Amino acid sequence: MTQDKKKQMAAVAALQYIEENTIVGVGTGSTVNYFIESLSTIKHKIQGAIASSNATEARLKACGIPVFDLNVVQEVTIYIDGADAYNPHFQLVKGGGGALTREKILAAASQKFICITDDSKQMDTFDNCPIPVEVIPMARSFVAREIVKLEGTPIYRQNFLTDNGNIILDIHHWVISEPIKLERTLNNIPGVVCNGLFADFPAQCLLIGTDNGVQTLKSKSQFTKF
């Protein structure tokens, strides 16, 4: 089965978790695009959505799904997003599409966070996965030097600005033994807006497209949310 088919299956499976009359947080990427397609089939049942990127906002609107500003919404019931990698602890690496900051805001602001993904993205550790870091442009070189001190190899993402007007450094060749600690350490570097480690903000549920259908994994520690 193709990776795209697996992504689509996971995206369709997420529909069953959408409650009537709620506002749905929507991530960014090709897996999420399949989810938006599915969500449009039940758009009359929900109030609308909050987008994690300009691209997602445009797609939601094109499907006729009302898009809300997070600042005017009291409660986001659920957040659905993809990932570049996931591990057995429901921790993620995100930001391949550069939308990591708004994605992390929505993951934190929502009651439940479901990650829709496919089995090619499973990793025991994130050592071989580039970690995107969103950085204020004037701090680019300073932040890069700080990351080198932490033994990462920062690569400037060329010709790319985030929806927030910032740049991305993708950090390669990192041995990541403690993802939560590294996530917090990165956030402490002045000039860093956000980083793509979602270890402090893991998913509570993984819907994984596989050759044998969609595998559902629910986090025990946060299972009460479901």
Ligand code: 5RP
């Ligand atoms: C965007 C993301 C995406 O969720 C991640 O890159 C996965 O993308 P795709 O669904 O296209 O494989 O974090 O910032």
